[in-house]
Each structure stands twice: as structure tokens, then as C-alpha cells.
Amino acid sequence: MNIQQSTRDGVTVVAPSGRIDTTTSGALDEDIRRAVDGGARDLVIDFASVEYISSAGLRVFLVLAKRMRDLQGRLVLCGMPEPVRQVFHLAGFMPLFRVEPSQAAALTRFVSTA
Amino acid sequence: MSVIHLRIEPPGGPASDRECVDGAVTFGRGTGADVIVSDDSMSRSHARLVLEGHIWFIEDLGARNGTFVNDERIQGRRPVAHGDVVKMGATVVRVSGDEPAPPESSALGVGDLGSSIFRPISDIVSESDLRGGAPSRVAARLKAINDFHRAMAGPIALDALLELLLERLFAALQPEEGVILLRQPDGSMTTAASRRLPNASGELLVSRRLVMEVADKGTAALVSDIAVDERFSGAQSIIGSGIRSILAAPISDAQGCVGMVAIYSRAHVRRFGEEDLELLVSLASAAALRLRNVALSEEAAARRVQDHELALAHDIQMAMLPREFARRPELEMAAALIPARAVGGDLYDFLATEDTLWFIVADAAGKGVSAALFMAVTRTLFRAIAHSEPTVAAVVSRMNAELARDNEQQFFVTALVARLDLASGALTYVNAGHLPPVRASLNGTVNILDAAQGGIALGILEDAVYAEGSATLARGDVLLLFTDGVTEAIDGSGQLFSDARLHERFAANATRPAAEIVERVVEAVNRFAAGVPQEDDITVLALRYRGR
Numbered sequence: 001m002n003i004q005q006s007t008r009d010g011v012t013v014v015a016p017s018g019r020i021d022t023t024t025s026g027a028l029d030e031d032i033r034r035a036v037d038g039g040a041r042d043l044v045i046d047f048a049s050v051e052y053i054s055s056a057g058l059r060v061f062l063v064l065a066k067r068m069r070d071l072q073g074r075l076v077l078c079g080m081p082e083p084v085r086q087v088f089h090l091a092g093f094m095p096l097f098r099v100e101p102s103q104a105a106a107l108t109r110f111v112s113t114a
Numbered sequence: 115m116s117v118i119h120l121r122i123e124p125p126g127g128p129a130s131d132r133e134c135v136d137g138a139v140t141f142g143r144g145t146g147a148d149v150i151v152s153d154d155s156m157s158r159s160h161a162r163l164v165l166e167g168h169i170w171f172i173e174d175l176g177a178r179n180g181t182f183v184n185d186e187r188i189q190g191r192r193p194v195a196h197g198d199v200v201k202m203g204a205t206v207v208r209v210s211g212d213e214p215a216p217p218e219s220s221a222l223g224v225g226d227l228g229s230s231i232f233r234p235i236s237d238i239v240s241e242s243d244l245r246g247g248a249p250s251r252v253a254a255r256l257k258a259i260n261d262f263h264r265a266m267a268g269p270i271a272l273d274a275l276l277e278l279l280l281e282r283l284f285a286a287l288q289p290e291e292g293v294i295l296l297r298q299p300d301g302s303m304t305t306a307a308s309r310r311l312p313n314a315s316g317e318l319l320v321s322r323r324l325v326m327e328v329a330d331k332g333t334a335a336l337v338s339d340i341a342v343d344e345r346f347s348g349a350q351s352i353i354g355s356g357i358r359s360i361l362a363a364p365i366s367d368a369q370g371c372v373g374m375v376a377i378y379s380r381a382h383v384r385r386f387g388e389e390d391l392e393l394l395v396s397l398a399s400a401a402a403l404r405l406r407n408v409a410l411s412e413e414a415a416a417r418r419v420q421d422h423e424l425a426l427a428h429d430i431q432m433a434m435l436p437r438e439f440a441r442r443p444e445l446e447m448a449a450a451l452i453p454a455r456a457v458g459g460d461l462y463d464f465l466a467t468e469d470t471l472w473f474i475v476a477d478a479a480g481k482g483v484s485a486a487l488f489m490a491v492t493r494t495l496f497r498a499i500a501h502s503e504p505t506v507a508a509v510v511s512r513m514n515a516e517l518a519r520d521n522e523q524q525f526f527v528t529a530l531v532a533r534l535d536l537a538s539g540a541l542t543y544v545n546a547g548h549l550p551p552v553r554a555s556l557n558g559t560v561n562i563l564d565a566a567q568g569g570i571a572l573g574i575l576e577d578a579v580y581a582e583g584s585a586t587l588a589r590g591d592v593l594l595l596f597t598d599g600v601t602e603a604i605d606g607s608g609q610l611f612s613d614a615r616l617h618e619r620f621a622a623n624a625t626r627p628a629a630e631i632v633e634r635v636v637e638a639v640n641r642f643a644a645g646v647p648q649e650d651d652i653t654v655l656a657l658r659y660r661g662r
Contacts, residue, residue: 021649022481054650055479055528055598062524062574091528091547092570 002049003031011110012040013103017049020057029060036064041073044106048079053087065096074098078106118163118170118194119211124151125204133211138164140175141202155179155203169193170209172200179203255393258286262397266404272412276307279375279401284309286397287361287390289377293320294365295329296373296405303329306373320376328362329374335362336391361386363398365405372405374398424456424483431457431486434493439628440466444536444662448629449655450636452599458651459485459527460597461493465500469536472500472509475595475655476529477548479571485651488525491517492572496531506533510544510568510580517573526573530595537662539587544580547571549598552617554624556590560617563593589661592624592631599650600635603643611642628656 001024004015012035016028035043045061047053061077068075078100080088088094100106123129132139132149139148144158157177164171173191174181181188182201194200200207262282266275280292291310295303303325328335337360362376375398379386431453439447449462459478464471474496478488495513503509510531517527530551532543543551543563548571550564569580587593596616603611616635623634632654639652 054602055477055526056481059479059524059526062526066524090549091526092567093547093574095570096574 001028003028005031005035008044008107009110011042011044011107013044013046013107015046015049015103017051019052019054020050020060021052021054022056025054025057025060028057029063032060032064036067036071036073041068041071042110043068043073043075044103045075045077046079046103046106047077047081047084048103050081050084053084055087055091058087058091058093061097062093074110076100076106076109078103117211118209120163121208121210122149122151123206123208124153125155126152134163134165134170136165138162141205141207142175151202151205153203153205156205157203160202161200163194164191170195177202252389255286255389258282258393259396259400262400266400270404270408272405272408273307275401275404275408277309279397280307280309282397283375283377283394286393287377287386288379288384289361289386290379290383292375292377294373294375295320295325296365297329297371303373324360324362324376325374328364328376329371332364332366332371334364334391334395335360336386336388337361359385361391361394363391363395365398365402367399367402367406369406372402372409375401427483427486428453428456431490434490435462436464440464440471442466442536444660445471446628446658446660447656448627448632450632450653452636452648452652454599454648454651455482457483457486459489460599460651460653461489461527462595462653462655463493463496465497467501471534471536472496472532473534473595473655473657474500474529474531475548475597475653476527476572477597477599477651477653478527479525481650484523484525488517488527488573492527492529500531500533505582506531506542506544507568507580507582510546510572511578514546514572514578514580515576518576518578521573524574526571528571534587534657534659539589539591539659539661541585541587541593543583543585544568545583546580549596549601551596552594552620553585553587554592554594554620555588556625558621558624560621560624587659589659591659592620592628593657593659594620594631594635595653595655595657596635597651597653599648599652600639600654602650603639603652604646604649605642606644606646611639615642628658631656 001016001018001020004017006013014032014035018024020028065075076098079102080099098109100109118134120132120134121129122132140159140162141147141149141151142159143151143153143156147159157175157179159175160177161175161181162173164173170193171191172181172183172188172194174188183192183194183198185201194209196210198209200209262278265278270278276294279294283289283292291308293308294306296306297303324335327333359379360376362374364371365373365375375394377394435451447464451460451462453460458481461476461478462474464473476489476492478485478492492513495516499509499512503512510529528548529546530543530548531546532541534541545568550562552560552562554560563583563585568583570578601611601613601616615638619635619638620631623631626634635654636652
């Protein structure tokens with residue numbers, strides 16, 4: 001798994017690629033945690049290059065959503081390929097997240113709600 | 115040792131001293147020489163001292179009056195060593211310091227210390243040595259090293275080995291305090307053993323600076339008075355504790371530094387000297403050889419204990435799963451659960467009464483011990499709550515609320531919880547984030563029971579609401595419940611086993627006994643994933659309703 005991180009207009013964009021499973025979720029969790037520890041409060045996770053996500057992978061985003069709620073930060077997920085969306089959907093987790101089709105759409109959420 | 119000391123005595127005086135560390139040094143009266151001597155009987159470029167390997171050679175550069183070593187004229191060059199007297203013209207050069215040192219000292223000893231740690235021996239020779247106590251002390255120290263080697267020869271635990279080292283150091287060097295630090299897998303150094311005299315003052319502290327000097331650079335340290343040693347002038351932690359004299363040595367073997375040992379004493383109690391350092395280095399080196407072996411064998415033993423624990427946990431978890439299925443005329447049931455590791459997060463269970471059958475297939479997120487604990491809690495909740503609530507939705511809501519309480523780590527479990535009325539075949543179920551069950555009918559059709567998505571996986575939202583789905587099983591209908599370890603099993607090319615393959619296998623075997631259906635599905639998954647390590651726990655449960 002490869003993890004890209006960038007900042008767009010003050011919004012931190014994390015874009016993992018490949019498989020998010022028991023083996024790789026630890027590294028992703030740590031990267032995101034570090035970004036939030038470093039002060040990121042507006043966060044976009046771009047799933048466009050994610051091939052697969054397991055239940056252990058889902059936990060990373062549940063923990064993140066909980067933390068962002070506690071910190072009163074904003075979290076938007078975007079770019080989910082259908083298999084990834086299915087995993088979120090089947091577990092019943094879609095209502096827990098703000099989800100946008102693309103990174104561009106995700107970034108507008110921060111402009112309009114600012 | 116490659117350092118060589120020269121005392122150069124020109125005919126008219128005065129004598130001068132020079133230390134050569136490496137390279138080549140030329141002697142002569144000409145301005146081009148490295149060492150210019152005012153001696154008319156010398157050539158402008160007379161002789162050269164050159165280091166090759168660890169040996170210094172003196173080489174005559176064709177001097178008119180020749181070069182002599184111990185009064186013997188040399189042709190070309192010859193090696194020089196401690197005690198040799200070289201004569202060039204009327205100038206005498208006395209060689210010293212090129213004695214072979216004991217191996218410990220050459221690797222770690224005072225010769226390698228920075229000048230700010232090293233103190234001239236005259237500063238640190240204790241009064242007892244001057245009174246002539248030295249020989250018996252040397253003997254005592256040799257005995258200490260010998261005894262230590264002997265004591266370590268047998269089987270010994272890590273803690274005992276460290277205690278032994280401290281004990282011998284206290285006996286031989288009489289410090290007030292001593293501490294052993296070991297390098298951890300993450301590279302940090304932590305205190306593994308310590309000892310202090312009851313009347314020792316101050317607190318046992320090892321500054322980061324000292325760790326850096328000793329463990330990271332691999333040098334031994336003799337600090338005879340910290341207060342004036344510039345290397346520690348900023349280290350308030352040591353100065354503040356009132357300690358004035360420190361000896362420290364790395365615990366190193368051929369593979370590197372595994373730790374360090376340091377002893378302290380207030381200077382007015384005991385001031386350590388150079389020979390104390392040599393003894394410390396010797397004992398630390400002796401300990402190092404055993405330490406890595408002991409650490410490795412303890413690690414292996416710990417792993418064996420852990421493997422044994424996991425094997426026990428596996429047995430306990432498997433025993434939680436029913437193997438005897440309800441022997442009732444209305445039912446035929448079978449199930450299989452194959453964890454990816456020793457223990458896993460999958461679960462199946464059932465409870466039967468006279469008129470109803472409650473059953474569950476669930477999948478706790480992740481793998482291994484954490485998932486297994488969550489699985490065990492889920493099973494206990496299912497057993498405790500099923501029967502006690504009027505509806506399936508109420509049972510699932512209570513299980514969810516219990517699991518969600520204080521769930522900081524956001525563990526969750528997807529579950530299919532169902533109740534079957536044995537008389538009528540009426541099935542009520544809640545799908546909490548799980549894969550929907552599949553039904554095969556006698557007429558050969560296969561359909562998915564996804565009338566309603568019941569709600570979010572258990573454990574995340576304490577007040578989540580769950581919706582029930584319902585169906586009526588006809589005589590001969592077979593229900594198949596499973597976890598995503600089945601449909602997401604991967605073959606060599608990265609393809610998923612998928613719902614489609616599962617449905618096909620299920621349909622092809624639906625008329626067989628339940629146990630055979632389970633067997634055939636698991637077989638198909640194994641064949642599909644041949645050679646690819648199992649990624650996730652696999653669970654399959656088949657239930658045939660025979661009617662009353």
C-alpha cells in the first residue's frame with residue numbers, strides 16, 4: 001500500500017492506494033493519526049486508488065470519524081470505487097460518513113460550509 | 115596499537131616530544147622535512163617514519179651519515195617498536211608507546227577515549243596504590259574476571275546474569291551505585307538491572323549523553339570528576355545528583371552493542387582509575403558473549419509459551435462452537451469454521467427450544483486475538499439475550515448496546531441473527547452489516563434474503579435501530595449463512611471467490627445432506643484458493659427445514 005498526502009486550500013488530503021487490510025491498515029492508521037496530531041482538522045480521504053478494504057481497514061475510518069467528531073474537525077470520504085463502497089454499505093457504515101463521488105466535490109464541502 | 119611516541123634529542127638540545135598517529139613523518143635539517151632538526155650532521159632529508167598496517171618502519175632516505183637503530187646501521191628500512199633508539203646523525207630519537215595492548219583495551223579502552231574523558235594516570239592513582247597495595251589488587255581483579263566466567267558457564271537466566279555482573283562489579287570495584295541498560299528492539303536503551311549501596315546518596319541517573327558516548331559510539335568512559343569535565347558540563351542530571359566519578363563500558367559483541375554498564379561513586383568515597391575501567395570493560399565483554407545467547411534463548415522460550423497459549427486459546431474457542439447440531443425432526447443443520455490464524459473472529463451458534471430455533475453467524479472485525487475476544491463476548495451476549503426478548507430486533511439492539519459501550523477502539527462485529535418458528539417455518543432475521551443469507555428451494559431456485567438491510571454492524575452506534583426481515587421456509591428449503599472469508603477468498607490471480615461461485619456451488623449441492631453441503635462449499639473455496647494463504651476466517655452454516 002502506498003499513501004499520498006497533500007494539502008489543498010488548508011484541507012489535508014490523504015490518498016491511500018492498493019489494499020487496506022489487516023497487514024496494511026496499521027501504517028495507514030499511523031499516517032492519518034500523525035496528520036491529525038499535527039493539527040489537521042479538515043480532512044479528505046480519497047479512495048480512488050484503493051482496490052480492496054477489509055473489516056480491519058474499516059476500523060481505521062471508524063476510529064478516525066470518532067476522533068474528528070471529538071475534535072470538532074471535518075472529515076469527507078471520496079472517490080470510492082464500487083467494491084469499496086459496497087464494503088462500507090454492507091457493514092451499514094455509509095450514514096456515519098460524509099461521502100462525495102470525487103476529490104473535487106469533497107473539497108467544495110469545505111468551501112460551502114466554511 | 116598504531117600510536118607511537120617519539121622523544122627527539124638534538125645534539126645541542128633542547129629535547130622535544132612528538133606523537134605520530136598515522137601516515138609518514140620525515141626527519142631532516144631541510145625546510146621540507148616534517149620534523150626539522152638543527153643538526154649539521156643530518157642530511158636535509160634524512161629518514162622517514164612510516165606506518166604500514168599496525169607496524170611503524172624507519173626508512174633511510176639515503177642520508178650521508180646513515181640511520182641507526184639500536185646502534186645498528188639500517189639498509190633501506192626496518193620496523194621500530196617500544197624501546198628502540200634511532201640515531202640520525204648526532205640526533206637521538208627514542209621510541210615508546212608501540213607496545214601491543216590487551217585486546218579489550220584496544221577495542222574499547224582508554225586509548226579511544228576523547229581527551230576530555232581521559233585523565234592522566236597520575237591524577238587517578240589512588241593512595242592505596244602508592245602505599246604498595248597494587249599487586250594483591252591485580253590478583254583480586256584477575257580472580258574476579260575468572261570467577262565471573264565460571265559463574266556464567268552454566269545455564270543462566272537473563273535477570274540472573276545481569277545481577278551476577280552487578281554483584282561482581284560491586285565486589286571488585288566498590289561503587290556506590292551501578293546500572294545496566296539493554297538495547298530494546300526499537301533501539302532505545304532501558305534500565306534492565308540496578309543496584310546501590312544503602313547509604314548511597316542522590317538518584318541513579320544515566321544521562322542521554324553518557325548513553326550516546328558509550329553505547330552509540332562504543333567507547334568506554336572514565337570520568338574522574340564530572341564537575342570539571344566539559345563533556346558533561348551541560349548534563350545537569352548527573353551534576354545535580356552529586357555524583358563525581360563514573361565508569362561506563364559498552365556491552366558489545368561481534369554483532370554490535372547490546373547494552374551498557376555504568377557504575378558511580380561520589381569522588382570522596384571512591385575515585386575510579388584507569389585500571390578500574392579495564393576491569394569493567396573486561397567484565398562487560400565477558401557478559402556480552404553470554405548475554406545475546408541468553409536473550410535469544412529466552413525469546414525462543416517466550417515464543418514457545420506464546421504458541422502454547424495460542425494453541426490453548428484455539429481449543430477453547432473451538433469448544434465454544436457447537437458440534438452437535440439440534441437433533442430434531444424439523445431440522446437438519448451443519449456448520450464449519452476455519453480460522454485464518456490460531457484464533458479468529460468468526461462465530462456461529464444456535465439455541466433451540468420446543469418451538470423455536472435462534473441462530474447466529476457473525477464476523478468480528480480483524481483477525482487473531484483481538485477479534486477472538488470480541489467474538490467470545492458476542493457469543494455470550496447472544497446466549498444471554500436470545501429468548502429473553504420478544505423480537506429479533508430487540509435482541510440485536512441489546513447486543514449492540516452492550517458491545518458499543520466503552521468501545522474506544524471501534525471494534526465491531528457483523529452479524530446475521532435469526533429466529534425460526536419450527537412449527538410454521540416462519541423466519542425472522544436481522545442483518546447487522548452482514549452478508550445476506552441465501553435460500554435454495556426444492557425446485558432448484560436460489561434466492562438472496564435481502565428483503566431489508568437490518569442496520570449497522572454491532573458495536574459502533576450504541577442507540578442504533580435495527581429492522582427485521584422475514585421469510586417463510588417451505589418444507590425442504592435450505593438456508594446458507596456464511597462470512598466474507600468465503601466470498602472474498604482469493605485465487606492465485608487475485609480473483610475473488612465471489613457470490614456467483616458460492617451460489618453456483620450451493621445450487622449444485624442443495625439436495626444433499628446439510629453436512630455435505632457445508633463440506634462441498636468449503637472444498638470449493640479451498641480448491642479455488644489453492645496455494646494462496648487464507649486471508650480471513652471462513653464460516654459456512656447450512657440449515658434445512660423439514661417442517662412438522
